Amino acid sequence: MHSTQSPSAFAFSPKSDSAFDDLTASLGDGRPHPTEEALVQLGRALMAELLDVIADTALDDVQTILGEALIGAFHSAAGRIERDADRARDVMRRLDRDFDGSEAADVELQEATARARAGDAATQAAARIRDAAAEMWTTATGEVWTAWRGSRRGSFLSAAQLEAKQAIRAVRERRTDDAFHGGPVVAFRGAPTADTAEDAARIFDALNWALGQWPDMALATTGAKGAEKLAIRWAAQKGVKLILARADFDAHGKAAPFRANDELIALEPVCCFTLGASLEASRSADGRAFGPAMNLGQKADAAGIRRLPLQRRAH
Template sequence: MAYDNATAYETIELFGLTEKGAVLPIPEDDTLKDSITRETFEALLGQLRGTGLEGEIEPLAHGFATILQRRKVALGKELDRTADKIGALAKSHDGSEIAETALEEAQVRFLQLREIVGAVETMAEAAAECYEVETGHAFIPAAGSRASVWAQETGAVFEAQQLLEQHDRETAAKSKVEGVPLIVSGATDWTDIDVIFNTLDKVRDRIRQNRNQEIFLCHKGGKHGAEMIAARWARARGVAQARFDPRWSAHGRAAPFKCNDEMLDDKFAATGVVLFGGNGVALNLGQKAEAKGLTVMRVADPAKKPSDE
């Protein structure tokens, strides 16, 4: 097969992998079963048939299959530990760049392990089948069970897991934010509540009419001024909010500008931006939004003269 004939260098060139930690592709199931496991099994034991070592075929075949079974179990435990680590990192996340990097690396490792576990499980099952064909006996590992963890579940365990899964689904449904993202920012000294309430009411109604969708508010969680009033509007109207807190420890003075980039990330697909007065950060947000082709509404503070803005 093409995968078997390719050298490591050819694979690296094909997939553009140049870093030491780069991940090479995992073979397809057919390759794992046939070209790797069954051919290895035959190469190891085939030459022993009809010789004085034929009696060793059974224990050697059993040992080969058991190695893969044990490796599958060990990788499964590492996968569980990585899942626990992700949960712990998510709970203790302090917004720092170090914490963000650690969480991302743990998630990447989890996804890698999940693929590896699946591949080794495929090989382990293929080796067990080879043993049974060769010896005529059912394969039973020296320790542990050939069955996967899911096949060993008792009724009580199954019910418990179903309960946990239902709880996770309900929790996710409660925290899920649906609708069209609308970014709001502005001056920290803004005091006119009515202007913000009336403006956001009109924007919300227009989006409902044109797109038949609810909005949810995106802002930096300012404790004063326009963003604080906009957050009050959202609570009063029952509109969901997504707060992008500046990570001062990670980005220093650039933290508010980094928040602008995060809110304008394409994956959030913001519908537009509303700026109530503003400062350099709000100006930066408006310019970046317009560069992305988003509609930017600028509302002047009625308490200030144009020259004061």
């Protein structure tokens, strides 16, 4: 069944507490701007409709391609609009530098300024649709969208993404700046085969406990399939900041999952959760544990970081 939205779902409102709505209200454009809330609703509705239409159809095999294409379209649009705004700013700087005090020059400068500010607002609008669609994508699938190229300036995901290297720099800055508060990090690595309902329940229980201990926590993981995708889905649902230490196989080859563990440890987590194998017996019949998860546990022990392996509940 296709989901539908009534016209009022995307209403325009003159009142808002958001910085985006304040920006659009200050532009002086006689036409109304959609509110931030309406843009977020639009992004979620577009993704929900896409997933609803292709679910349980032959297109399910290319769901990831279609979902990422929808998000990427708004990412590309935001970039194109931003480049237009940047060109308007270049004109502003030139006109300001060469300003001769004439009325014509003043009008031209005002028009360039208006184009730049309108471009900034439109860029932010496209980014909010993109991020809302990406949030819905993560919540529904456990997958995390990342731009193949270009930046993600101004992310508004409830589970805002950070690259591990960026977060590590913040940790280093914190050591030299006592006023800097980065918040606690909880690291997690789990087996790709640990994706059953029993695994999900155990992972969610553990992370819920961690959130109770550290309400301002961030979740750090590599984003690998299986258990770690379940953890990412939890972060999206809870609005917990997500730090991704992706395994770079191009740079590190087979050692990439273990180098990613080094990045997780460098974040100085308050604890490390590990799940070496699925808790469902049929998935872990061979008795082999997932090496990268075990390696993270070993590195946590060596660094004096609390390690909490997830195990089947005692009955």
